[in-house]
Amino acid sequence: MEEKVCGLVIRETDYRENDKILTVITKELGKISICARGVRNSRSKNASAVRFMCYTEFVISGGRNNFYYMTQCALIQSFYKISEDVVKLSLATYLAQLAADIMPECSESGETLSLVLNTFYVLANTNKDLALVKAAFELRLMAQQGYMPQLECCNGCGEITSPMFFDISAGGLWCPACAAKGVKIEKNLLDALRYIAYCPLKQLFSFTVSENIAKDLYSCCEQYAVSVAGRPPKSLEYLKMFM
Ligand SMILES: [Zn+2]
Known part of the structure; x- marks a missing residue:
């Protein structure tokens, strides 16, 4: 079942060839891990919403052991200026x-x-x-x-x-x-x-x-x-x- 959560990316780790594992603080589910597939591909339209310090709306599925898969995302606010x-x-x-x-x-x-x-x-x-x-x-x-x-x-x-x-x-x-x-x-x-x-x-x-x-x-x-x-x-x- 899919669900929608808003969360802040506090850690990103490269995974496999094109994926990332994100640690995200959400209001609804607390601290969760989200696998974002394909976001390191240069053509990915989601790349800029899954970086460290992005506050993003995620559509996720899964959830076994607090581990989710991202199906969609939309950037709400980025604090990238800090960098x-x-x-x-x-x-x-x-x-x-x-x-x-x-x-x-x-x-x-x-x-x-x-x-x-x-x-x-x-x-x-x-x-x-x-x-x-x-x-x-x-x-x-x-x-x-x-x-x-x-x-x-x-x-x-x-x-x-x-x-x-x-x-x-x-x-x-x-x-x-x-x-x-x-x-x-x-x-x-x-x-x-x-x-x-x-x-x-x-x-x-x-x-x-x-x-x-x-x-x-x-x-x-x-x-x-x-x-x-x-x-x-x-x-x-x-x-x-x-x-
Ligand atoms: Zn005393």
């Missing part, structure tokens, strides 16, 4: 890979689709600080995917003081009296983490922090994302050459 800037492209590649690694197959994922679409829109059309975009995406993705860190109070005694310590592996806070383990975080950094975790998605990138806080936020969110993912995505190493 004009090598740093933005490396960042988009890393963020997409992180999402692909974290998301389970076939789970409801409207929120995460919105997060990735918003982020790609910001990368394509604005000049926001890329380090902040990276940090906000990392933490928000984890929060959406069931790894919301406990940012309210100390894990041990429930106190809230400043500074606190953010325990990366436990995803929670400690006060200095209970356990001074993890990353030391001042109040401003904790405020930034809370903002990213709880704010309406539309306002995710509408914050600024001082230079010092930005540095700590960058490292804190990356460490947390890598800890949840279990290992750093390969694309992070490449991104590190630029930022």
